[in-house]
Amino acid sequence: xxxxxxxxxxxxxxxxxxxxxxxxxxxxxxxxxxxxxxxxxxxxxxxxxxxxxxxxxxxxxxxxxxxxxxxxxxxxxxxxxxxxxxxxxxxxxxxxxxxxxxxxxxxxxxxxxxxxxxxxxxxxxxxxxxxxxxxxxxxxxxxxxxxxxxxxxxxxxxxxxxxxxxxxxxxxxxxxxxxxxxxxxxxxxxxxxxxxxxxxxxxxxxxxxxxxxxxx
Numbered sequence: 001x002x003x004x005x006x007x008x009x010x011x012x013x014x015x016x017x018x019x020x021x022x023x024x025x026x027x028x029x030x031x032x033x034x035x036x037x038x039x040x041x042x043x044x045x046x047x048x049x050x051x052x053x054x055x056x057x058x059x060x061x062x063x064x065x066x067x068x069x070x071x072x073x074x075x076x077x078x079x080x081x082x083x084x085x086x087x088x089x090x091x092x093x094x095x096x097x098x099x100x101x102x103x104x105x106x107x108x109x110x111x112x113x114x115x116x117x118x119x120x121x122x123x124x125x126x127x128x129x130x131x132x133x134x135x136x137x138x139x140x141x142x143x144x145x146x147x148x149x150x151x152x153x154x155x156x157x158x159x160x161x162x163x164x165x166x167x168x169x170x171x172x173x174x175x176x177x178x179x180x181x182x183x184x185x186x187x188x189x190x191x192x193x194x195x196x197x198x199x200x201x202x203x204x205x206x207x208x209x210x211x212x213x214x215x216x
Contacts, residue, residue: 017042
């Protein structure tokens with residue numbers, strides 16, 4: 001796969017962003033954090049393409065993005081009401097994300113944010129699995145038509161692989177150039193699949209929430 005095709009696949013998140021823009025005024029406000037996530041992801045991907053075109057590094061904007069991503073996803077799960085029974089754990093995780101990110105990037109100078117990416121990815125996977133289990137037990141609708149289920153499934157797929165990629169990078173398991181190519185090739189295809197899953201989830205977002213779980 002050449003670089004151009006990889007960039008096009010990465011920009012697939014813009015599809016979800018455009019759908020969200022078209023449906024924004026009519027959708028359930030509970031999903032606003034997720035829509036914000038899609039939009040900042042779209043902006044970051046577009047910015048990265050521009051920076052690469054002009055031969056600039058994308059490390060800084062991507063590191064800033066992952067902090068915003070982690071906090072926005074946390075906010076999304078708070079809005080769903082499926083995992084946080086009180087504000088204490090929510091606030092603790094939010095503060096821990098900020099402290100961890102600043103410590104790694106500004107104090108330890110680990111500019112790749114690999115440890116932070118592993119930490120917040122692990123938290124998101126746990127929150128997503130918890131939400132999926134909750135919906136399986138309590139939902140009254142077809143799970144494949146429930147946006148929270150599809151979104152959580154996308155999170156599980158993407159961030160589980162993100163943990164593996166960052167672990168490979170940190171602990172020297174990717175010394176082989178061919179191995180690195182294969183790892184990131186899988187990541188590119190997974191990213192495309194998850195972005196399309198997000199687009200489908202946005203199409204299923206209800207206009208009005210009558211009951212909490214009915215509209216999830």
